[in-house]
Amino acid sequence: MKRSVFILPVLVVILLVALSSMFIVDEREKKLVLRFGRVVAVHEDPGLAFKVPLIDEVVPYSDLILSRDPDPIRVTPQDQRILIVDAFARYRIEDVTKFRQAVGSGGQVSAASSLDKILDDSIREVLGSVTSNDILSVDRATLMNRIRDRTNTRADNLGLTIIDVRLKRTDLPAENQTATFARMIAERDEEAADLRARGREAQQRIQASADRTAVELRSDARREALITRGEADAERNRIFADAFGADPEFFEFYRSMTAYQTALQGGNTTMVLSPDNAFFNYLKSDTGNATSE
Template structure:
């Protein structure tokens, strides 16, 4: 009985010591083993690990990709136009030993404060070297990559690796927006007026060319029409000459009928002539009547 009473407490103590010497490393984290504040082990692979009980302290750190969304900052680009920039960064703890040495027991809170300052400085340096038009343009990937690289270089001292930096918004300050919008509207109005002026100039050139072409076409058409009409008149006269030469009496009759037709038109035609006038030969002569029949 006495021996059993002694062995059971010893086993309990040994079990407690064994359990306190073991710890589990999760796949989502890295763990440091500290002995009197000094790093003695680094565990990055998931699984079961061991430490010296009562002397060693296990400190966990996240192995996930973390986000940092600092406050908006004012940036003055190369053209001296103030912009409000809102950015965020994605990072991870790459070197837990260096991270611990850099931030101490403050952990991610101290790291976030230091990273915010590094990100702030990188944004100001990169965006301060370009114009506001470059910053406000759609294609800003080059600028964001430059900010990421600068931030990553400085964050290595913290044991961090910067994966990405993005500019969420780049806006003008409220007090400058009205003036800027008015200037942009004036510039667009000037461009529109210039385009309209060039359009009117082009219209006038095209209209003048079209009018000149139309005049030339009409002149050519009239010339051709006169030529055709002259040829037709000549052909008609030739035919008439042949016909009238074959029968002179018929030619006289045709001329008289044409004269009657041209003279006696409408309801108010009045002619003062002697009844014996030659104009009425074919209205009163037997020959004329015979031919008319």
């Protein structure tokens, strides 16, 4: 009986020691085993792990993707137009040993402060090398990737891996908006005036070319018309000459009829002529000969 009373407390102590030497690693975390502040083991796989009871300390760290959303900062691009930039980063603790050595017992709170400074410096460095128009444009993926890469290089000393950096908002300071908008409007008006001037110059150049082409075309057309008319008149005179030579009486008849047609048109039916006028001799002749009495 006395022996069993002695064994039972021993068993309880052994059980407590065994239980205190075991710990569980969750799939969402990594754990360090510290002995007198020095890392003696790293457990990243989920499951059951062991430590020396009462001597070793187990420190958990998250293995999830973490977010950091620092306060907006003022950035001065190349064109000296100050912008308010609000960004956030997503990161993961990649190397827990290096992370512990870098931040000590401060953990994620200390790491967040250091990461904010690294992120701010990277944003200022990258955005300070471009103009505000590049920053305010819709295509900012290249800038965000450059910021991520620079932040990732510097955050490696903390044992962190930067997965992504995003610019949530890039605005003008309230005190500069009015002046900046006025300057932007003036620049756009200047560009519009320049474009209109170029348009008018191009219009005048095209109009002058078109006018010159039209004059040349009309001149060529008139020249060809005169040539054609001259050739037609020559052909007509040749035909008349041939007709007159072949039948002088028919030619006299045709010429008289043409003269009557021209003179006796509608609204012009009254003519005052002397009795001996030869105009109607062709009609007064019995034989139709205009030369007879």
